[in-house]
Amino acid sequence: MQSFPAVDPIPLPAPIWLLKLLHIVTLALHFVAVEMLLGGLLLAVLLSLFRGSPASMVTARALARRLTVVMTFVINLAVPPLLFSQVLYGRALYTSSVLMGVYWISIILILMLVYRLLYRFSRQLELGRKAWPAGLSAWLLAGFIARLLSTNMTLMLRPEVWRQMYSASAMGAYLPTGDPTLTPRWLLMLAGGLFIGGLWLVYLAGRSTFTAEEKIFVAGFGGKVAALFGLDYQAAGVWAASVQPEIVKAGLAGDGVYSFYKFWGLAGYGWIALVVLAVLTAAVAGFGKLSSGVLGFFSWAGVLLAVLIEIMFTVYRDGVRDLTLLSKGYDVWDRAVATNWGVVGLFLVLFVGGLGVVGWLISVVARARKVMEGAA
Ligand code: HEM
Numbered sequence: 001m002q003s004f005p006a007v008d009p010i011p012l013p014a015p016i017w018l019l020k021l022l023h024i025v026t027l028a029l030h031f032v033a034v035e036m037l038l039g040g041l042l043l044a045v046l047l048s049l050f051r052g053s054p055a056s057m058v059t060a061r062a063l064a065r066r067l068t069v070v071m072t073f074v075i076n077l078a079v080p081p082l083l084f085s086q087v088l089y090g091r092a093l094y095t096s097s098v099l100m101g102v103y104w105i106s107i108i109l110i111l112m113l114v115y116r117l118l119y120r121f122s123r124q125l126e127l128g129r130k131a132w133p134a135g136l137s138a139w140l141l142a143g144f145i146a147r148l149l150s151t152n153m154t155l156m157l158r159p160e161v162w163r164q165m166y167s168a169s170a171m172g173a174y175l176p177t178g179d180p181t182l183t184p185r186w187l188l189m190l191a192g193g194l195f196i197g198g199l200w201l202v203y204l205a206g207r208s209t210f211t212a213e214e215k216i217f218v219a220g221f222g223g224k225v226a227a228l229f230g231l232d233y234q235a236a237g238v239w240a241a242s243v244q245p246e247i248v249k250a251g252l253a254g255d256g257v258y259s260f261y262k263f264w265g266l267a268g269y270g271w272i273a274l275v276v277l278a279v280l281t282a283a284v285a286g287f288g289k290l291s292s293g294v295l296g297f298f299s300w301a302g303v304l305l306a307v308l309i310e311i312m313f314t315v316y317r318d319g320v321r322d323l324t325l326l327s328k329g330y331d332v333w334d335r336a337v338a339t340n341w342g343v344v345g346l347f348l349v350l351f352v353g354g355l356g357v358v359g360w361l362i363s364v365v366a367r368a369r370k371v372m373e374g375a376a
Contacts, residue, residue, distance in 0.1 A: 003159035004091045004330055011336035012087065014344050020318070020332075022351075023084035028314040030081055031192075032307060033073040038142055038190060039197020041067055041118075043225065045135035048125060055217035057125075058374045062204060062218075064122040064135070071115055088332055089156065092325060096155035099165055101172030103148050114141045143190060150186040154179045157324045184240040188233070192313075195233040198226025199278060199302040202285045206299030209373045212292075219295055223286020226302070230279035234272065237313075241268060244320055251323035252316075258326070258333070264319025271312035278305040 012019065040063045047060035085093055097104045117138035124131035155161075155176055165174055176182075201222020205215045241249075254262030284290070285298045322332050 003162055003328075005095065007091065007335070011338040013338065013340045014347075015337055015339055016088070016333055016335060018344070019084055019088055023081055023088065024311070024314050024318055026077060026084065027081035028307070028310040030074065030077040031189075031310045031314060032196065033070055033077050034146070034189070035192045035196035035306075035310070036070050036200050037067060037074050038139070038146065038193030039195065039229075040070065040193075040200055041121075041135060041139045041142065041197075042194065043197045043201070044121070044125075045132050045139060047221075048135065049132040053217065054374070055214045056221070058210070058214050059201070059204075059218050059221065060131075061122075061125045062210075062373045063201075064118075064125050064131070068115070068118050068122065071118060075111070089321070089325070089330075092156040092159065092330060093152070095159075095162055096152050098172055099155060099162060099174045100148075100152060100176075103173075103175055104152060107145055107148055110141050110145055114138050114145070117141070146189050147186050148175075150182055150189065151175060151177075153321075154182045154185065157321060157328075159328050159330070181240065181243050184236065184243050188236040188240045191229060191233040191236040194229035195226055195275075195278075196306050196310075198222045198224070198229060198282060199306050202226060202282060202302045203299040205285070206292075206296040209370050211372070211374065214374065215292070215295065216289065219285050219290065219298075220287075223282045223284070223288075225286075226282035227279050227286055230275055230282060234275050234279075237271065237275070241316075241320075245324065245327065247327045248320055248323040251326070252319050256323075256326075258322075261319050261323060264315055264322075267312045267315035267319070271309060271316060274305055274309045274312060278302065278309060281305060 044060045044063035044067070047056045047063075051057060117134045121131050121135040121138060124134060155174075158179060161176070165176075199222070201218050204210070205219035205222060210218060250256065251258070251261050252265030252268065254260075254265065281298055281301050285295065285302070290298065325332065
């Protein structure tokens with residue numbers, strides 16, 4: 001029996017490859033921000049809990065101050081991929097979202113709570129008060145949001161269970177746990193948080209707002225965390241890939257009608273190679289006691305690697321979704337397209353203009369008067 005709802009008769013307004021490209025680029029940026037939030041927050045909580053040295057408190061405050069800004073990027077960079085995935089996979093994604101609707105809609109409320117707690121965490125740190133309970137609560141809630149997203153992204157791939165679930169209850173209160181790919185996928189994102197969080201610290205160590213002594217601490221701590229959790233992230237990635245159905249693995253190797261999915265599979269190898277490179281970069285920054293100039297190079301190398309790693313990850317993940325859905329009768333490439341080039345052109349101009357404005361904003365922040373991180 002056909003499980004997917006009927007296709008929308010209105011054709012897509014842009015080529016599928018373009019929608020997928022924009023989806024992957026914007027989703028990879030969402031993932032960079034999500035990992036900074038999940039990892040940076042946990043590291044700041046741990047630093048503030050153990051209060052090892054004055055430099056560790058300065059580092060916790062430096063992270064906490066930035067997390068509220070990172071949160072704006074998490075949200076703003078989430079909206080475009082949400083729209084693109086609804087256009088491309090709406091029949092699957094809307095169905096799973098309805099089945100877990102109560103939890104899905106609750107993300108908005110949890111998100112507001114996380115935001116509030118992030119401000120509280122940062123404020124308490126600035127005042128020198130006990131801050132970790134607020135920070136830890138924010139991290140647990142953010143981790144729960146991640147779990148809800150992983151749940152929906154895997155439930156949308158299981159049309160075989162939808163009908164029976166909906167027949168049993170139309171309340172929209174399901175939170176399924178039975179998919180063997182769900183937990184590896186979620187843990188992969190959590191491990192990635194500490195890895196990217198460590199690289200973020202290596203980047204921060206290159207900034208002139210830290211004293212020489214603080215820089216040594218930030219680079220040493222961040223580099224070691226990134227090197228250690230990079231290996232963890234690698235292991236979680238291999239685990240998440242290994243639990244995918246055989247047909248999906250074969251598709252990623254280039255078998256089947258759409259043999260071009262081997263490029264999606266190659267992105268998996270690209271991801272492994274880049275994570276190894278990032279681990280080495282982080283290890284040098286973490287153990288090497290580098291001079292300021294050399295550290296500057298490593299801090300930017302870490303940023304570049306983090307973005308490339310998330311792009312590779314997103315491409316591979318995209319292949320897993322397309323091939324899983326294809327094996328169940330949903331072909332993302334099989335849609336009527338009536339490209340409206342005027343609208344596409346206008347969109348691209350506004351998109352590039354928007355990126356230009358963000359670049360300008362970043363340059364204004366970069367030129368602003370520098371305040372030392374340790375200043376009260
Ligand atoms: C604290 C906030 C957030 C966290 C921790 C978070 C985390 C995540 C994670 C872990 C995934 C990957 C799930 C998987 O594939 O297993 C994901 C994907 C996604 N997130 Fe977020 N997210 C957050 C906020 C948001 C918000 C506010 C939105 C919507 C406006 C959003 C939209 C999406 C979408 C659409 C995807 C998947 C897109 C796709 O696969 O096509 N996220 N997020």
